[in-house]
Amino acid sequence: MEVTRHTQIKPAESCRYDHVALGEVMLRLDPGDVPTARARQVRIFQGGGETNVACGLAYTFGLRTAVLTALVEDDIGKNIRNQLREAGVDTSHVIWFNTKNDGSRFSTDQKGGLMNGLNFTVAGKGLLPSETFYYRAHSAVRELRAGDVDWDVLFGQLGVRVFSTGGIYTLISPTSSGLALEGMQQAAEHGVFVAADLNYRSKVEPDRKRAREINRQIAPYLGFLVGNDSDLADALGYETHAPKGAPYDEWVQAYGETVRQVAGDYPNLSLIGTQWRGATNADMVSWGAVLFDVRGDKLHEATLREDVPIADRTGGGDSFASGVLAALLKGQDLPTAVQWGAAHGILVQETPGDITMIEERAVLAEVKRATAGGGVYAKR
Numbered sequence: 001m002e003v004t005r006h007t008q009i010k011p012a013e014s015c016r017y018d019h020v021a022l023g024e025v026m027l028r029l030d031p032g033d034v035p036t037a038r039a040r041q042v043r044i045f046q047g048g049g050e051t052n053v054a055c056g057l058a059y060t061f062g063l064r065t066a067v068l069t070a071l072v073e074d075d076i077g078k079n080i081r082n083q084l085r086e087a088g089v090d091t092s093h094v095i096w097f098n099t100k101n102d103g104s105r106f107s108t109d110q111k112g113g114l115m116n117g118l119n120f121t122v123a124g125k126g127l128l129p130s131e132t133f134y135y136r137a138h139s140a141v142r143e144l145r146a147g148d149v150d151w152d153v154l155f156g157q158l159g160v161r162v163f164s165t166g167g168i169y170t171l172i173s174p175t176s177s178g179l180a181l182e183g184m185q186q187a188a189e190h191g192v193f194v195a196a197d198l199n200y201r202s203k204v205e206p207d208r209k210r211a212r213e214i215n216r217q218i219a220p221y222l223g224f225l226v227g228n229d230s231d232l233a234d235a236l237g238y239e240t241h242a243p244k245g246a247p248y249d250e251w252v253q254a255y256g257e258t259v260r261q262v263a264g265d266y267p268n269l270s271l272i273g274t275q276w277r278g279a280t281n282a283d284m285v286s287w288g289a290v291l292f293d294v295r296g297d298k299l300h301e302a303t304l305r306e307d308v309p310i311a312d313r314t315g316g317g318d319s320f321a322s323g324v325l326a327a328l329l330k331g332q333d334l335p336t337a338v339q340w341g342a343a344h345g346i347l348v349q350e351t352p353g354d355i356t357m358i359e360e361r362a363v364l365a366e367v368k369r370a371t372a373g374g375g376v377y378a379k380r
Contacts, residue, residue, distance in 0.1 A: 001185070003223055003268040004193045005295075006328050014311045015159030017090070018063040022149075023169040024070050024141045026117035026134075026204060028354060029312075036133060044299055046083040047354025049168040052315050055355040056322030056344060058088035060363060062330060066090035068149055068183075070140040072097045072108060076116045077140075081206050086354060097140045097164035107265055114140045123312045123352070124282030130313055135204060137172030138171070141201020146177035151186035162260045162325055163187045167198040167227075167235055170214055177214045195224035195329075197321055200234035202291055212237050219266050226321045228274040229255055238262055248276055248288050255290065256299045263294045270294050273338065275320040275345045277313075284309055287351070289320055289342035293334050300334050302318035305371040310349040319356055320345035323363065326363055 012018060025048035029041030054065040067089055071077035073096045081091050101109040108114035117139035136142070154160060163183060170177045187194045198215055205211045205262075215235045217227065229240035229251070238261060242254035251357035259272040271291060278286035291303040323344030327337035343366040344356065351357040368374075 001188045002318045003188055003221060004191050005179065005223055005253065005270040006193060007270070008191070008225070009146050009328060010159070010161045010195045012161065012329075014236070015161050017066050017160045018065070018368070019054060019065045019162045019164065019325065020068060020093075020154065020160050021050045021054040021065070021067040022163070022165040022180060024048045024117060024172060025051040025067065025071075025080055025084070025138070026119050026136065026139075027076055029118065029120050030352065031120065031122060033123075033125060036122055036219055038097070038132075039120075042120075043352065044079070045353035045355075046080045047315065049318060050164065050166040050345075051089075051198065052318035052355050053164055053197075053325070054089050055084065055087040055327055056319050057329075058218070059081065060344065060358055061322070061326035061330070061360050062088075064090070064324060068093050068095075068114050070095040070097060071113055072099065072140050074099060074116070077299050080116060080150070084239045093154070101121060108140070111261060112138070112145065114138055115365060116140065121314060123314075126283065127357070129282050134349070139231050140174035141169070144179050146178040146182040148179060150355060151183060151190075152230055157191055160187075160190075160192050161329060162193045162195060164195040164197075164321070164325070165215060166196055167200055167211070167215065167231070168204055168268050170196075178325035181221070184218065184292065188221055188261060192249070193223045194221055195226065195325060198231050198316060199227070199234040208234055211235055220268055222266070222269055223271055224273070224324075225262070225266075226273055228317075229258060231274070232258055232262065236262070237255065248278060248286065249373035252290060252299070252301065254287070254289065256292070259292045259299070260297070263348050263370050265278070271324075271334075273320075273324060273341070275317055277316065282313070285313070287316075287342065287346045289338050289345065291324060291334055291338035291360065297329050300338045302338045305342075305346055305370060308346060310346075312352045315348050315354040315356075316345045318354070319348035326360075341379040343367045343370065
């Protein structure tokens with residue numbers, strides 16, 4: 001089965017959607033600068049490793065996106081849905097579990113037998129790191145399995161240019177990888193470009209052996225693999241020979257060797273990329289990004305940003321992925337794509353919450369500023 005390459009993405013006029021994401025979405029409770037244990041009030045956001053990509057593509061880049069996920073039909077689920085809508089994402093493909101406990105496939109009770117996933121995320125400050133506590137053991141999205149999505153309607157009748165998922169969703173339950181794999185196989189059948197961020201989280205799957213077994217089944221169906229050096233080690237078993245905390249120049253040389261090895265083992269891949277974060281403390285980072293063109297055997301690098309103050313580090317990698325995909329969907333070349341990814345990734349960390357609160361013009365302005373070596377000026 002031939003996997004679609006980034007140079008073969010379908011034209012916009014032939015598809016209903018530019019992008020569809022399969023994954024978990026949660027309600028994020030943010031106590032701000034107060035530790036969770038002492039919090040008395042919170043800000044409310046939505047977010048998820050996979051669905052953040054759809055939000056960025058819709059809100060920032062004005063593209064037509066939708067999410068495939070599952071929610072319990074209560075006010076928390078509706079809150080998440082409404083936030084997705086506000087970001088410009090089509091929620092008509094969300095699978096809802098009613099609360100009638102009627103014995104049907106997609107039904108639960110009103111006692112929390114199934115729930116919408118929640119997390120408490122503290123952004124951190126200085127020497128206090130960011131920290132997230134998850135409540136997802138009985139979330140509705142864990143119940144999804146192969147056969148729950150009509151791929152022929154989605155990919156065939158409606159049309160999709162890019163389909164993406166990620167390493168959080170694929171490992172979240174015993175059945176989630178089956179649905180993800182089914183989606184990727186159907187995407188290949190319908191000529192849809194497939195991307196996945198294999199971001200490994202030990203809080204989702206502590207067994208790295210199981211993670212690697214599943215990810216090695218998924219990798220042959222990808223056109224674009226997103227993963228930093230630790231993700232490639234944990235999720236696929238590839239070691240990058242750079243010490244922890246290595247400076248960017250040392251890291252990028254070692255990472256380039258790793259992705260060439262990955263590409264040799266998975267010739268279906270056309271792109272491999274990631275963001276690079278050098279953290280000075282919880283709210284000061286250095287930021288880079290790379291995108292490897294497999295056929296061209298070339299590693300494209302974004303402008304390196306050093307010692308940038310940030311407000312919230314959550315979602316930087318997801319926004320890198322959506323920046324790259326946005327450039328590809330809009331016909332930009334790979335050097336431009338990695339710059340868009342890096343700029344979008346750093347800018348999302350300047351605002352609170354998991355997803356972007358900026359427009360495309362801010363991304364383009366940041367690319368221009370960074371590549372020219374300019375400073376930041378007030379707008380008046």
